[in-house]
Amino acid sequence: MDIEAGDALVDRIKPLARRTMRPEVLGGIGGFGALFELSKKYKEPVLVSGTDGVGTKLKLAFEWNKHDTVGQDLVAMSVNDILVQGAEPLFFLDYFACGKLDVDTAADVVKGIALGCELSGCALIGGETAEMPGMYPPGEYDLAGFAVGAVEKADIIDGSKIVPGDVVLGLASSGAHSNGYSLIRKIIERARPDLDADFHGRTLREVVMEPTRLYVKPLLALMQAMPGTVKGMAHITGGGITENVPRILRDELSARIDASSWTLPPLFQWLQEAGQVDMQEMYRVFNCGIGMVVVVADTEADAVQAHLEAAGETVYRIGRIAARADGEAQTTVS
Structure with a gap:
């Protein structure tokens, strides 16, 4: 372990973490x-935790030497997960593992982690940097992290109140987020596109690496302004x-999604065409x-x-949500 490099990284991280406190x-x-003291604003607090990584999107970060966005992906994958149960993310910890520590690369990654925490209102309160010679190829690393949040016991959102007739709202993504990148990499490898050519006003490289959108603040504000909705x-x-x-639906319910209700973004159109991927597989x-x-009552949807x-x-x-027919899938897109 390069102790001096580790110390240098901690010095670089401290001001980034301070902004998230x-x-x-x-x-x-x-x-x-x-150490984190649970706020006294909660009467019956329930802690909600989630953990995740970034997946094979990291392979593109290594190949394209772009490390400043995957940290936001890491945070978003956990905080968006715990948000769905109504939880406010409180704090986040990360794990960065590599064969040999490159301070500049690691600092870029943590900069993205800190930004993700700042945008979601949770504190970056710690983490671990592990240098393990021989475990990772030169220039590569792995990322994992976890978030802890809290929700009032009476306000936990678990889908139990969903009924037929409820409306299914979809919030736009910023791109592929952090999923499907093994297929994305395979399509890029076979199609061999010019990654730096114009792609609807940006480069394809930028669009592919766009970090995961954080939904925390808008949805927490909604739940505070319209409790129970x-x-x-x-x-x-x-x-x-x-x-x-289907993870939020009771067995007797089905979500029927209308694919014509939104326009498939250009990235997904390109992936479908270049990879000749069946649309049901795309979904x-x-x-x-x-x-x-987000599922809400019809009367509240507007x-x-x-x-x-x-x-x-x-x-x-x-x-919309409907009563599930015999043999029907819990979610269909047509």
């Missing part, structure tokens, strides 16, 4: 453990729309432009959509 944080970066939420990650929405692998699903759009989200009415 919350009043409940006791102490700073560098201790054996991180949100009946269920699904973070559209691995498994796409058809595999994630099973990618978010296809919908990064978060107000919820207006509230989220005022907060900067692009929102589509993408379907």
